[in-house]
Amino acid sequence: MTAYTLVLPFHTDLTSIGETVRRARDEGGPTHAVREVLLAHNGVPLSPDARERVDMLCAPREGSKPEVRFVDTTNKGIGAGYKLGIREAREPFVILSADDLPFGWSDVIAFEKAGRPDFAIGSKAHPDSRLVGLPLKRRIASLTFLTLRRILLGWGTPGDSQGSLILRTSLAQRLAAELVYDHYLCSLELATLHLARGGSVVELPIVVDHNPHESSVSVVSDGWRMSRELLDLRRRTRRRR
Numbered sequence: 001m002t003a004y005t006l007v008l009p010f011h012t013d014l015t016s017i018g019e020t021v022r023r024a025r026d027e028g029g030p031t032h033a034v035r036e037v038l039l040a041h042n043g044v045p046l047s048p049d050a051r052e053r054v055d056m057l058c059a060p061r062e063g064s065k066p067e068v069r070f071v072d073t074t075n076k077g078i079g080a081g082y083k084l085g086i087r088e089a090r091e092p093f094v095i096l097s098a099d100d101l102p103f104g105w106s107d108v109i110a111f112e113k114a115g116r117p118d119f120a121i122g123s124k125a126h127p128d129s130r131l132v133g134l135p136l137k138r139r140i141a142s143l144t145f146l147t148l149r150r151i152l153l154g155w156g157t158p159g160d161s162q163g164s165l166i167l168r169t170s171l172a173q174r175l176a177a178e179l180v181y182d183h184y185l186c187s188l189e190l191a192t193l194h195l196a197r198g199g200s201v202v203e204l205p206i207v208v209d210h211n212p213h214e215s216s217v218s219v220v221s222d223g224w225r226m227s228r229e230l231l232d233l234r235r236r237t238r239r240r241r
Helices: 017-032 048-055 078-088 106-113 136-153 169-176 186-196 223-240
Strands: 004-010 034-042 067-073 093-096 119-123 165-168 202-205
Touching: 004 017, 004 078, 017 034, 017 067, 017 106, 034 078, 067 078, 078 093, 078 169, 078 186, 093 169, 106 119, 106 165, 106 202, 119 186, 136 223, 165 169, 165 186, 169 186, 186 223
Parallel strands: 004 034, 004 093, 034 067, 119 202
Antiparallel strands: 093 165, 119 165
8 A cells, every 4th residue: 555645725714624634644544544634725824813723733643643734825726725735745646635525535445446546536427426415506517517628628538627636746746837727627737737648547436425615616607717718728738749
């Protein structure tokens, strides 16, 4: 079993991150070889009270329990948190997740069963994924986004680009030099750049474990910006071919 860096991006909401760190320390380290947890804060500086709460979550490695570190960037967005985590990661593989660990450890378990490919996505589009509790609004948004991606990027685009990413850290760090987006399209950008270089993306079955955060993506209001950015991503990747 190899070792992982778990990246947990967050902005100002500390609702879930404490419980996620507890799970990473108690379950992720002993059972799933998570050796490092990065609390990847992104955006405006935390208030003194919030920073104190986050600092209390940080801890050194203790036996099989992973080290927990705070890292910080003033750039806002989950993509900014991912890029920061990739840069700081020390273990052979990096898990780009969310502060509520929405798939539990089902993505890591599936990744191990798949033979630890270089690039994988915990995919809600996988036929064996269990999506109990996923709101209809989220399902509609995902289908709309997939249709738009296939029109602009082709049928090779992953069925789900917004799941957790698990990839070889050295590969992630090479791809990170070309990343532009600080928001949610960073995941798709990583996958698309990798595919343009001739790589493959393995989609993994997952179980939606815990998802208390409502999506901030609006199908209507974000559609125009999304289309423009997907067109830009298509131009960038086609120049590589």
